[in-house]
Structures are given as C-alpha cells and as structure tokens.
Amino acid sequence: MSLPPPPQRGRQSPPVLVDDALGEIFLRIPPDDPKSLVRAAAVCTTWRGILSDAAFDRCYREFHGAPPVLGFLHNKRHERTYGKGRNKRREAYLVSNFVSTASFRPPACHERRHWHALDSRHGLALFHTPKRDEDFVVCDLVTYDRWRINAISEFRTVISNANDEDITWNAAVICAKEQCNHIYCHGGPFFVALVGSDEEKTFASFYSSVTRKWSGMISIDEPHAILMTGHSAVVGNKVYFHCEETESVVEYDMGEQELCVIDTPFESELVDLVGVEDGMLLFTTLKNSRLYLLSMVAGPDGTKEWARCRVVNLEPLLPSHALLDVSVVGFAQGLGLIFLNTEAGLFTVELASGRRKKVDGDTSFTKVMPYMSFFTKEWGRQPTSE
Structure with a gap:
C-alpha cells in the first residue's frame, strides 16, 4: 500500500468557501461601512456576483433591520457683501451641508449654496431651492436620483415671503409605497407635505x-x-408639525385631506417634537442635565394619550464641559439615536445602550436631519447631470 504524499511546505492556498458561506460573512459587514462592501465587490467576479445579487441585497437589509445613519444634513447661514460706497449691500443666504458619519460620500452634495434642507426621511432629502427655476428638489443621496417640484400658486407667495413674520411654513418628504417597511425606498414614489400659516x-x-x-x-x-x-413627524398618512410659541401640533391627514390642531399638555416652551418612536409622537426636553422623552398618541378629535415618560441622565454620558449648554437637534427613527448639540461638539446617544459618540466638533447646530439608507448594490452608479 502506497503511503500518502508528504505535506507540502510553505504557504498554502486557503480552502475555497462556498457561496452560501461567503454570503453569511458579507451579511455581517456593518451597514454604516459601505466602503467595505465596495472593496469586497472589487476582489473578484465571484464576490461581486454575490454582493450584486438581488437576493443578497434583500437579505442584507432584513438582517440589519432599520437603515443605518450614513450622515446628516444641516443648514448654515452666510453673509456676503457686494457693491461699493452707497451701493454697498449685504446679502444673507443659506448653505445646506451634508456631514458623513460613515464611509459614505454622496456625489456633489456636501455644500449647496441657496439650498435649504427641510427634511430627510426614507432615504430621501427635501430641499427648498429659491434661486433655481423650481421651488423644491427631492434627492436620493445614494442613487442621486432627483425630482424637481414647483409649488402650487397658492403657496408660491407663502414660501417666497420668508422674511414676513406673519407667514410661516414647513414641509416634509414621505415614502408613498404601499405597505412599505421603509427599509428600501429608492426610486420613489413619494409625497411632499406642505403646511403653512x-x-x-x-x-x-x-x-x-x-x-x-x-x-x-x-x-x-x-x-x-x-x-x-x-422637525416633522409622520405616522401613516398623517404629518405633524410643531407650532411656534404654543405647545400645539398641527396634524395634516393627507389620506382624508383633513387639518387640525392638537393641544399638548406641556407647560415648558422648551419641549420639542423630534420624531416618532414605536408609532407615537416623541417629544424631548432638557432639565438639570437630564433628557426627558415624552411619548404621545394623537387620538381622534384632538385627544391625547400618554404612553410613557423616560428620563436619561446625561452626566455619565457626556464630558462635564459639554453639559453647560445642551440641546436636542435631531433623532434617528428606528435606531433610537438622539443628536445633542453641546459646548463640546455634536454627540449622538443611543437611548437603549447609553452609548455615545462625538460626530462633529461644531457647537452651533440647531437642527440636524439624519440621512438613513442602505448602500449596497448602488455602488458605481454615476450621478445624473443637473
């Protein structure tokens, strides 16, 4: 009987993994690290085939659940001076900015002069664009699909009178797919809800x-x-906007085409509507380094039902100097992630685990709009032209 061949010395090739095993490994790549997916797809045609497959794309989203926060949008006010002498003038204008918090860089969207970011939801971002031919632009920052929208004539006067203190308005973008779980909303359809006063x-x-x-x-x-x-909040076909100077919320039912005002039992003017959690409106307020989370169900005829009130002590979560001036400026729905502007920069706090992370050194944020979306097989797609 012949003896088996002696083992070979030196470096050996690793065993070939079956596609199913590779797929299970790729599933565990963190969704906020899309760069790793891109790099894996570039290794060989086999890996790219697995990652580009529609079945893997679907399984990846289901495995991770809520889309990750890829970054956030915010607005900055700038001023410029033009002219000379008596003709010298100053112009104030807004610049929308996208700040990445993951290995994701949207094409040509870091700064947009005269663009005002209004909302970000379901993988879409809504901008007011007063210096362009259209009034609004809805943009998918992953695929960079864009839709240009003009307001109806009744609203054009409203949105153009931004300096009129007696006229106020806000808008929200909402996925319009039927029975959508909002894990993958690319390509539309969508609604834009516009409410003014x-x-x-x-x-x-x-x-x-x-x-x-x-x-x-x-x-x-x-x-x-x-x-x-x-911020705005969306529950089904209903969109909610907070009111100035009163602790009331405007409810706009797009399905029934009904509009009403809901009074909330808040005594403090520092309570803010930040979004939705578990199908309930989520309000926040801060007092003595404690974050109060108030959940409310808006019932018929303007009635309210309180579900719970939670308190998060920020002292063990933030640096001591950050607690001097703290404000809630954003909320990532589905992840329970609160954005806090502090004297030490912008922080996120996971409500479930208490984990905190510093995401920016700026201390002047007043509103941030988290951009949440999966970035899987969309890599390599080129942005469309203006």
Whole structure:
C-alpha cells in the first residue's frame, strides 16, 4: 500500500468557501461601512456576483433591520457683501451641508449654496431651492436620483415671503409605497407635505410624485404659526408639525385631506417634537442635565394619550464641559439615536445602550436631519447631470 504524499511546505492556498458561506460573512459587514462592501465587490467576479445579487441585497437589509445613519444634513447661514460706497449691500443666504458619519460620500452634495434642507426621511432629502427655476428638489443621496417640484400658486407667495413674520411654513418628504417597511425606498414614489400659516388661517397641500400634481389646498380658521426650523413627524398618512410659541401640533391627514390642531399638555416652551418612536409622537426636553422623552398618541378629535415618560441622565454620558449648554437637534427613527448639540461638539446617544459618540466638533447646530439608507448594490452608479 502506497503511503500518502508528504505535506507540502510553505504557504498554502486557503480552502475555497462556498457561496452560501461567503454570503453569511458579507451579511455581517456593518451597514454604516459601505466602503467595505465596495472593496469586497472589487476582489473578484465571484464576490461581486454575490454582493450584486438581488437576493443578497434583500437579505442584507432584513438582517440589519432599520437603515443605518450614513450622515446628516444641516443648514448654515452666510453673509456676503457686494457693491461699493452707497451701493454697498449685504446679502444673507443659506448653505445646506451634508456631514458623513460613515464611509459614505454622496456625489456633489456636501455644500449647496441657496439650498435649504427641510427634511430627510426614507432615504430621501427635501430641499427648498429659491434661486433655481423650481421651488423644491427631492434627492436620493445614494442613487442621486432627483425630482424637481414647483409649488402650487397658492403657496408660491407663502414660501417666497420668508422674511414676513406673519407667514410661516414647513414641509416634509414621505415614502408613498404601499405597505412599505421603509427599509428600501429608492426610486420613489413619494409625497411632499406642505403646511403653512398666516394671520388668519392654517393651510396645507401635498405633492404626489406619481401624478406630479399637488392636491387641492385645505385650510382651517386657526392661525397657528408653524415652527419653520422644527422637525416633522409622520405616522401613516398623517404629518405633524410643531407650532411656534404654543405647545400645539398641527396634524395634516393627507389620506382624508383633513387639518387640525392638537393641544399638548406641556407647560415648558422648551419641549420639542423630534420624531416618532414605536408609532407615537416623541417629544424631548432638557432639565438639570437630564433628557426627558415624552411619548404621545394623537387620538381622534384632538385627544391625547400618554404612553410613557423616560428620563436619561446625561452626566455619565457626556464630558462635564459639554453639559453647560445642551440641546436636542435631531433623532434617528428606528435606531433610537438622539443628536445633542453641546459646548463640546455634536454627540449622538443611543437611548437603549447609553452609548455615545462625538460626530462633529461644531457647537452651533440647531437642527440636524439624519440621512438613513442602505448602500449596497448602488455602488458605481454615476450621478445624473443637473
């Protein structure tokens, strides 16, 4: 009987893994590290085939659940001086900025002069663009698909009078796919809900990307000023906007085309609507280095039902000098991630684990809009032209 061949010395090739085993490994690449997926896809045609497969794309999203935060949008006010002598003038304008918190860099979206970021939800970002031919732009920062929208004539006067203190408005973008779990909303369709107020009325309308038309404007005889720098919240077909100077919330039901104002039992003007958690409106307030989270279900006829109130002690989570001036400026729905602007920079705090992370050194954020989306098979796609 012949003896087996002696073992070979030196470096040996690793055993070939089956596609299923490779797929299980790739599933565990963190979703906020899309660069690793891109690098893996570039190794060989086999790996690229696995990562580009629609079945893997679907399994990857289901495995990780809520989309990761790839970065956040915020606005900065700038001023420029032009002209000379008596003709010298100053112009104030906004610049929208995207700050990456992951290995993700959207094409040509870091700074947009005269673009005002209004909202970010379901993988879409909504901008007000007063210096362009259209009034709004909706942008998918992963695929860089863009949709240009003009406001209806009744609203054009409203949104153009930004310096009129008696006219306020805000807008939100919402995925319009039926029975969507909002894990993968690329390509539309979507709605844009627009709510405004003047000295006499509060009014609303919404745009559908399917019909490319606005709904008829509805109104109520209640002049509740919309908080223009506030966050919006979405529950089903209902969109909520916080009001200025009063602890009220405007509810716009796009499905039933109804508009109403809900009074909240808050005594402090520092309570802010930041989003939705477990299908309930989420409000926050800060007092003595403690973060109070107040959840509310908005019932019919403006009734309220409180679900819970939680308190998070920020002292063990943030540096001592950061506690001198803290404000809640953003919330990542589905991840339970709060954004806090502090004297030491911008921090995120995971409500479930208490884990905190410093994401930016700036201390002047007033509103940040987390951009949440999976970045899987979209790599390599070239941005469309303006």
